[in-house]
Amino acid sequence: xxxxxxxxxxxxxxxATVNELPIGRVTDFLVNNPDQTFxxxxxxxxxxxxxxxxAPMDTVSDVDxxxxxxxxxxxxxxxxxxxxxxxxxxxxxxxxxxxxxxxxVVRINDIEIANTGGKLRVVAADVGVSGLLRRLGLRGFGxxxxxxxxxxxxxxxxxxxxxxxxxxxNPSQVQLAxxxxxxxxxxxxxxxxxxxxxxxxxxAAIIHSLDDETAADAxxxxxxxxxxxxxxxxxxxxxxxxxxxxxxxxxxxLLGDLPEDQQSExxxxxxxxxxxxxxxxxxxxxxxxxxxxxxxxxxIFPHRTAEQTIHKIREIAxxxxxxxxxYVVDKDERLLGVLTLRALLLAPQDDVIxxxxxxDIVTIAPAMRSRDVAATIARYxxxxxxxxxxxxxxxxxxxxxxxxxxxxxxxxxxELPRITPTRRTSRAVKD
Numbered sequence: 001x002x003x004x005x006x007x008x009x010x011x012x013x014x015x016a017t018v019n020e021l022p023i024g025r026v027t028d029f030l031v032n033n034p035d036q037t038f039x040x041x042x043x044x045x046x047x048x049x050x051x052x053x054x055a056p057m058d059t060v061s062d063v064d065x066x067x068x069x070x071x072x073x074x075x076x077x078x079x080x081x082x083x084x085x086x087x088x089x090x091x092x093x094x095x096x097x098x099x100x101x102x103x104x105v106v107r108i109n110d111i112e113i114a115n116t117g118g119k120l121r122v123v124a125a126d127v128g129v130s131g132l133l134r135r136l137g138l139r140g141f142g143x144x145x146x147x148x149x150x151x152x153x154x155x156x157x158x159x160x161x162x163x164x165x166x167x168x169x170n171p172s173q174v175q176l177a178x179x180x181x182x183x184x185x186x187x188x189x190x191x192x193x194x195x196x197x198x199x200x201x202x203x204a205a206i207i208h209s210l211d212d213e214t215a216a217d218a219x220x221x222x223x224x225x226x227x228x229x230x231x232x233x234x235x236x237x238x239x240x241x242x243x244x245x246x247x248x249x250x251x252x253x254l255l256g257d258l259p260e261d262q263q264s265e266x267x268x269x270x271x272x273x274x275x276x277x278x279x280x281x282x283x284x285x286x287x288x289x290x291x292x293x294x295x296x297x298x299x300i301f302p303h304r305t306a307e308q309t310i311h312k313i314r315e316i317a318x319x320x321x322x323x324x325x326x327y328v329v330d331k332d333e334r335l336l337g338v339l340t341l342r343a344l345l346l347a348p349q350d351d352v353i354x355x356x357x358x359x360d361i362v363t364i365a366p367a368m369r370s371r372d373v374a375a376t377i378a379r380y381x382x383x384x385x386x387x388x389x390x391x392x393x394x395x396x397x398x399x400x401x402x403x404x405x406x407x408x409x410x411x412x413x414x415e416l417p418r419i420t421p422t423r424r425t426s427r428a429v430k431d
Contacts, residue, residue: 290366
C-alpha cells in the first residue's frame with residue numbers, strides 16, 4: 001500500500017476505484033480491536049450506490065496521485081453495525097477524550113494513522129487548531145498566511161496510548177473503547193476532575209469502564225450533585241457495588257443525600273454487614289463526629305501477645321492501608337485502650353497487649369460538632385480519635401483529614417492528601 005502516514009481527514013471523501021473505475025467514496029475507517037495500544041485499521045467504509053460497504057485493508061492497493069483510493073476488488077460485504085466495531089470518523093471525530101498524561105478532557109479534531117510493518121494503525125489524536133484547519137480544508141490557507149504564522153498554529157498531538165475515548169453510544173463497546181489501565185494511571189482526584197467536566201452520561205461511561213475500587217476512589221472526590229447523577233445512570237446493582245468499596249464515611253454521606261427509597265434500594269443490594277454499618281452512619285448529622293467517622297479501623301483483643309498480633313496484622317495488611325493506631329476492645333467491643341504500631345513493634349514479643357497499651361484514651365461522643373472534633377485532634381496531636389457511645393462501646397474513628405475537611409473550604413479540603421484507608425471494612429485481629 002502506497003499510503004505510509006497521514007491523517008484520516010486526508011482520505012475521507014476521496015474517490016474509491018476498481019480498475020480505475022469509480023465505485024464510491026471513502027467515508028470511514030473500521031477498527032475491530034480498539035483495545036490495542038495502537039489499534040490496527042481493518043478496512044475502509046466505502047459509500048456505494050448499494051449502500052456502505054466494507055473494504056478490507058488488504059484490498060487497498062494504492063492511493064493515486066490524483067487522490068483516488070485504488071482497490072483491487074469491489075467491496076461486497078455490507079458495513080457492520082456501529083455497535084460491533086469502532087468507526088474512527090463516526091465514533092471519534094469531534095468527540096471528547098481523556099488525555100491521560102495531560103489529565104484533561106479534550107476533543108479530537110483529527111486522527112493520525114501510519115503504515116507500520118505493512119499494517120495501518122492509529123497512532124495519535126490531533127486535538128489542536130491545525131487538525132481543525134485540516135478538517136475544514138483550510139490548511140493551505142494557513143500556509144498562505146506565511147511560514148512564520150503557520151508554524152505558530154497550535155499543534156497538539158496525543159499519542160494513542162495516552163488516549164481514552166469516551167463513547168456515549170454503544171455501551172457494550174465502552175469496555176473496549178475506554179482502556180481501564182490508562183485511566184488508572186490518574187490519581188483519584190485527577191480522575192474526578194476529568195469526570196466532573198463530562199456530561200452525566202459520559203461520566204457514567206467512564207465509571208462503567210473502571211473496576212469497583214478505582215470507581216469508588218474517584219467517586220469520593222466528586223461533588224454530591226455529580227455523584228447523584230452518576231448513581232442514577234449506572235444502575236442500582238453496579239452503584240451498590242461501588243458504594244460498598246467507598247470509605248464508610250463517604251459512602252454514608254452519599255447515601256444520606258439520596259431519597260429514602262433509592263437509599264433503601266441500594267442498601268438492599270449490599271451484603272448485610274456493610275448495609276447495617278451504613279444504616280447506622282446515615283443516622284448521624286453531617287456536622288457531627290458520627291457524621292464524620294469511619295468504621296475502617298483495626299481493633300484487637302487485650303490477651304494476645306505482641307508477636308501473635310503482628311502475625312495477624314500481616315494477614316490483614318493487604319486489605320487495609322491505615323494501620324497506625326490499634327484499638328483494644330473487649331468481647332462486647334467496649335474500648336479498653338490504644339497503642340501505636342510503633343509501640344507494638346518495639347514491645348517484647350511475649351508481652352500481652354493489655355500490658356503495653358495506653359488506657360488513658362482520648363475519646364469523643366458521636367454528637368460532638370465537627371469544629372470541636374478538629375480542635376480535639378489538634379490539641380492532642382492525633383492522627384485519629386475514637387468515637388464511643390455513653391457505655392464506652394467503640395463506634396468508629398474520625399481521622400485528621402476528615403476533621404480538616406469538615407472545617408476547611410470545600411475546594412481547598414479536596415486538594416489535601418488523605419490518610420484514610422481506601423477500603424471500607426473494619427479489620428479485627430480476632431481470637
